[in-house]
Amino acid sequence: MMVGAVLTQNTSWTNVTKALEQIKAAGMMNYQSLLNVPHKLLAELIKPSGYYNLKAERLKNLLQMIENSYEGSLELLFADEPWAARDNLLQVKGVGPETADSILLYGGKHSVFVVDAYTHRVFSRHGLVPAECDYNELQELFMDNLKADHQLFNEYHALIVKVAKSYCKKAKPNCQECPLGVLQE
Structure with a gap:
């Protein structure tokens, strides 16, 4: 690993x-x-x-x-x-x-939330964090608002990656089909 x-x-x-x-x-x-x-x-x-x-x-x-x-x-x-x-x-x-x-x-199965480019892209595009939000600020958002559970963090991150790869692509995002589109309404 x-x-x-x-x-x-x-x-x-x-x-x-x-x-x-x-x-x-x-x-x-x-x-x-x-x-x-x-x-x-x-x-x-x-x-x-x-x-x-x-x-x-x-x-x-x-x-x-x-x-x-x-x-x-x-x-x-x-x-x-x-x-x-x-x-x-x-x-x-x-x-x-x-x-x-x-x-x-x-x-290690520790409750530490992983932030990556996918996380930043999805959350900044939906206006949940500013575009200039850094790693520690974004990680703190998750660590402060989710139950400290390594399985939850693992699954949550996997879902963010799925949304980013399927809808919130770097080029040509598919915003109309994005399941997180309701966040912008």
Whole structure:
């Protein structure tokens, strides 16, 4: 899951899936193998995800932080207090708020709402947040107004992504068919 969180930066999930399949086919979809694999081989395996040299470095940085701060244990990372774990994740070069929060929500099952470009687009187009609303402000909106429940946050985010991909597209949005159109009435 954490590998996908890094690889999905600036690419489609289709490309990430191809990269993940290559890692699995090489028998390296485990913490120790990824930590020890040479950078060049890792970059080759994740090539379909784009920016493969940069992402290989980011993935190695993340794994090294887990090694140094959590004795190489994902269980210890996810057992840490969520905001402390988030701070540690954000110290990793190449891990921003969206990646850190994705790791905590989807991997650690912590009640941390993930904000992405889809979330911002849907909520700003419907006038629910200003266009210049930043990540923390948008995340706070959800964290303050939804019950703190990782399953709810997971499903809510998935529904936002579905609306964004089906109706609130970056180019040529289909506003007439959007199920959230009632918010504008």
